[in-house]
Amino acid sequence: MTYCKKAYSLLIVLLLTVSIPTQAAMISEKYQCPKQQQVVYKFDSGNSWNFCWMWSEQQGLSLHDLSFYSAKENLDIYIASSLQLNQVEMVLNDNTTNTAHITQHDKSLSTITGSCSNGQLLTTNDNTPLICLSESTQDFAMQYEEQSRRQYAINIFHIVTLNNHQFLSRIQLNDDGSFSPSVSFITNNVTDSIPYTVNYFWRVDFDIGATANNDTVEEFRSKIRQGRKGRQIHTFTFNKPNEFNKQYDRIKMKSWRILDKQIRNDYSMRSSYHIFPLNHNVFERDPKRPWTKADVFFTNYNDCETKAIANHSLNCASNIAKMTNGEKLEDVVAWIRLTAHHTPPYNNNADLAPIWQYFTVYPRDIYSQNPNIPDIDMPQPVN
Helix, strand or coil, X not given: CEEECCCEEEEEECCCCCCCCHHHCCCCCCCCCCHHHEEEEEECCCCEEEEEEEEECCCEEEEEEEEEEECCCCEEEEEEEEEEEEEEEEEECCEEEEEEECCCCCHHHCCCCCCCCCEEEEECCCCCEEEEEEEEEEEEEEEEXXXXXXXXXXXXXXXXXXXXXXXXXXXXXXXXXCEEEEEXXXXXXXXXXXXXXXXXXXXXXXXXXXXXXXXXEEEEEEEEEEECCEEEEEEEXXXXXXXXXXXXXXXXXXXXXXXEEEEECCCCCEEEEEEEEEECCCCCCCCCCHHHCCXXXXXXXXXXXXXXXXXXXXXXXXXXXXXXXXXXXXXEEEEEEEEEEECHHHHCCCCCCCCCEEEEEEEECCCCCCCCCCCCCCCCCCC
């Protein structure tokens, strides 16, 4: 099955047919994603994304074995063994004890009807269309002197339903190796008239490189200070060896990166993926619901910790607040909560465009230069 346009080519393949470095060839044994559901997406630049996808009643849609190949450096990096919109929680504003969350997924409520505009539908074994792969072009990815290049991306769209409310999840894989998980409300139960808050929980099981058990987390906090030469940004780094959770903080400009303890780039810098929570418009804190006390949670992988809330696995913590109990971080799982507020009379307008709640994860010190940079003279690494 192929779909080709001028700037893109999409291949759904049974097996990889190219030789790639060892660290990118890893197939996670934790999730056992079927090889026949592997997708390779290649841009005109030669850069490409590789991932596998699964759907189940317990977890819904999930991506696995996510890796990115940089043609310029002939480097393929394994990023995450799992990426998914893990849970959606709705809370009525007039009664915060009246909540709803997804307990089981219904394939018929996630079916994509109609066409997939300028894209490709992916179906399950019973030919149920659950994914729309669609291409997009954004503003300039980079600009150097008189040379510039636009950013291209492949978007993975999927529908999630909760109590007659529909949400559109989108995972945007960019051609510079970054990716942006996002979600938007799209339809409303017209019988509802009470404003409500929605919490979206994303789960990313980072396994950077060839080994899953050698990752760690650092937190960045930045301050803007007025110096003699004008405003200056000072950034402080904090190592996080154990499980923890944190609230977003616009003043301190907090962000987090997941580091691999072995991989370094050509400049001997430690390689990592950096989480920037740059688009969130609501904060919700409810002492009666402990999973709202923070916005990001970092836990060590445990095969029974599968749901952010209402985790009913036997002999396991029931929510992410209880999962962050100080265990040493080695196999890092990031849980990112995004919050939105909806007012039904406004949301009932069918002409509204999606309002995306998202965060972005960037490669940091993995490549010696931007994978999209034009061929220009660059400083050589210091021996």
